[in-house]
Amino acid sequence: MKKLFMILAILISVFLAIGCAGNQQNGGTEDNGEDGAVETTNVIMEDIQFKPATIQISVGDTVTWTNEDSTEHTVTSDNFDSGNLEQGETFTHTFNEAGVYDYQCTIHPSMTGTVIVGDVDTGTGNTNNDGTGGY
Numbered sequence: 001m002k003k004l005f006m007i008l009a010i011l012i013s014v015f016l017a018i019g020c021a022g023n024q025q026n027g028g029t030e031d032n033g034e035d036g037a038v039e040t041t042n043v044i045m046e047d048i049q050f051k052p053a054t055i056q057i058s059v060g061d062t063v064t065w066t067n068e069d070s071t072e073h074t075v076t077s078d079n080f081d082s083g084n085l086e087q088g089e090t091f092t093h094t095f096n097e098a099g100v101y102d103y104q105c106t107i108h109p110s111m112t113g114t115v116i117v118g119d120v121d122t123g124t125g126n127t128n129n130d131g132t133g134g135y
């Protein structure tokens, strides 16, 4: 019986090792996505945060922000300003020039977001889609 337990223990160890390696690979892929921007044109305001905080869009795309908090927020940058948005209200802005647009809520200065428009080299590895032409 002891030998059987030993064999089981070894088998379990091997499976755990394989499982960990697999998780690390998957985690790495997901990390790359989290480090970069999320491809979407919809941002919500929730829990005093912009979600997702960093988005990637194409030139000419229109981004829609929706306030899902019970408190008022703004979407404010040098290029656009929503004014106060109450719960359920939305703000849209069309980005016709490539670039990186940082914005914030003037009511909550720690509430910040970024819109990356077009193929901009932000130095964070967002250009790793070379050759795919996915955009």
Ligand SMILES: [Cu+2]
Binding pocket: 048, 072, 073, 074, 105, 106, 107, 108, 111
């Ligand atoms: Cu706010």
